[in-house]
Amino acid sequence: MTTNFDEAIERRNTHSEKWDDMEREYGISSDEGIAMWIADMDFRSPQSISDAMQKVVDGSLYTYYGDKSSYFDAICNWMDRRHGWKVDPSWILSVNGVNNGIALAVQAYTQENDGVILFTPVYHSFATIMRANNRRIVESELVNNNGRYQLDLDALEAQLQGDEKLMVFCSPHNPGGRVWSLDELQAVAAFCIKHDLILVSDEIHHDLVYAGSKHTVMALAAPEVCDRLVIMSATTKAFNIAGAHIGNATISNEVLRKKYIATMNAGKVSASGFGYHMAEAAYNGGEEWLEDWLEYMAENKRIFDEGINAIPGLRSMKLEATYLAWVDFADTGLSPAEFTERVVKIAKVAPNSGDTFGKGGDNFLRFNIATRRELVVEAVKRIAAAFADLQ
Numbered sequence: 451m452t453t454n455f456d457e458a459i460e461r462r463n464t465h466s467e468k469w470d471d472m473e474r475e476y477g478i479s480s481d482e483g484i485a486m487w488i489a490d491m492d493f494r495s496p497q498s499i500s501d502a503m504q505k506v507v508d509g510s511l512y513t514y515y516g517d518k519s520s521y522f523d524a525i526c527n528w529m530d531r532r533h534g535w536k537v538d539p540s541w542i543l544s545v546n547g548v549n550n551g552i553a554l555a556v557q558a559y560t561q562e563n564d565g566v567i568l569f570t571p572v573y574h575s576f577a578t579i580m581r582a583n584n585r586r587i588v589e590s591e592l593v594n595n596n597g598r599y600q601l602d603l604d605a606l607e608a609q610l611q612g613d614e615k616l617m618v619f620c621s622p623h624n625p626g627g628r629v630w631s632l633d634e635l636q637a638v639a640a641f642c643i644k645h646d647l648i649l650v651s652d653e654i655h656h657d658l659v660y661a662g663s664k665h666t667v668m669a670l671a672a673p674e675v676c677d678r679l680v681i682m683s684a685t686t687k688a689f690n691i692a693g694a695h696i697g698n699a700t701i702s703n704e705v706l707r708k709k710y711i712a713t714m715n716a717g718k719v720s721a722s723g724f725g726y727h728m729a730e731a732a733y734n735g736g737e738e739w740l741e742d743w744l745e746y747m748a749e750n751k752r753i754f755d756e757g758i759n760a761i762p763g764l765r766s767m768k769l770e771a772t773y774l775a776w777v778d779f780a781d782t783g784l785s786p787a788e789f790t791e792r793v794v795k796i797a798k799v800a801p802n803s804g805d806t807f808g809k810g811g812d813n814f815l816r817f818n819i820a821t822r823r824e825l826v827v828e829a830v831k832r833i834a835a836a837f838a839d840l841q
């Protein structure tokens with residue numbers, strides 16, 4: 451491994467939402483707290499990205515970004531090499547980020563009060579976007595099968611009211627880290643075809659898949675769904691460049707794509723120029739860094755799970771992808787307010803509250819473990835101490 455993920459990076463007083471807003475959000479000062487909420491990493495990004503930005507800085511070149519051919523080449527090469535997915539550059543629409551891209555899909559393909567399907571618990575912004583757009587959220591609760599989430603499409607079918615127009619599917623899933631199997635992906639695609647739904651497959655985490663699991667891009671799992679499919683992807687999670695604010699909606703169907711472009715035009719949506727430079731450099735020069743990251747994080751995950759699972763009543767879901775550990779506190783017998791109070795006030799660790807992820811999330815907290823090992827070990831130690839009376 452050539453990357454040193456153990457390096458202590460000072461993120462306080464750098465306008466880091468995760469660290470510098472922790473006191474306001476949790477009442478934990480950044481001098482004593484461990485920030486494990488917002489999904490970015492306490493690691494340096496690949497050197498290729500800094501080199502690309504250095505060129506921009508050296509030339510004081512902060513102007514409009516044009517000629518996107520090398521950016522598209524970088525994406526197409528990456529998707530082909532890493533995912534076996536052949537993308538035509540004309541299918542790619544660059545937006546302000548994946549959340550922005552999902553909001554655009556909702557606006558392009560649905561009307562006010564239409565139903566939008568989410569599999570909960572799921573990344574909280576999906577619901578925030580639907581509410582802000584006055585869409586009716588249909589929550590299909592995932593089944594927690596002995597610590598592994600599964601879809602229940604029969605139960606979902608029974609919930610339908612006939613006004614559902616779109617489904618947002620998180621693949622791999624956040625939280626819980628499921629990498630969906632080919633059968634599951636095909637079942638989701640068949641469901642969307644049967645019920646005439648647009649399928650938005652959010653694959654922002656698809657490069658963060660651990661050894662032993664295999665992600666399949668929805669377009670490959672079920673080519674028959676491509677005429678109703680929007681795939682969201684980005685470099686921002688995998689290479690830790692969320693501030694770049696860039697993501698891609700890949701839409702192979704021309705009619706669907708034109709509708710999406712019309713909605714982009716109506717809002718004058720365009721990605722950040724810095725984002726293009728950074729994303730291209732990530733895909734072209736970040737592969738070795740990513741391999742190192744996967745190796746380092748597999749050990750962070752092992753240490754976190756081992757420590758958490760040794761605490762009576764706590765259970766960490768086995769992540770197949772992502773760095774967002776999802777811990778079930780149900781067997782402590784404590785209420786969400788009580789176990790959260792212990793983690794936040796006693797252990798001084800700041801996780802995300804499970805209830806913000808929708809139905810099925812109440813008894814959980816989500817911990818971002820993409821930080822140097824020393825802090826993962828320290829967080830586990832503090833949480834164990836905060837629950838010591840249960841042992």
Ligand SMILES: Cc1ncc(COP(=O)(O)O)c(C=O)c1O
Nearest residue numbers: 489547548549550573624654697
């Ligand atoms: C599943 C998922 N989609 C989208 C986002 C946000 O993406 P962006 O910052 O590009 O809007 C996140 C961030 O954590 C996420 O986990």
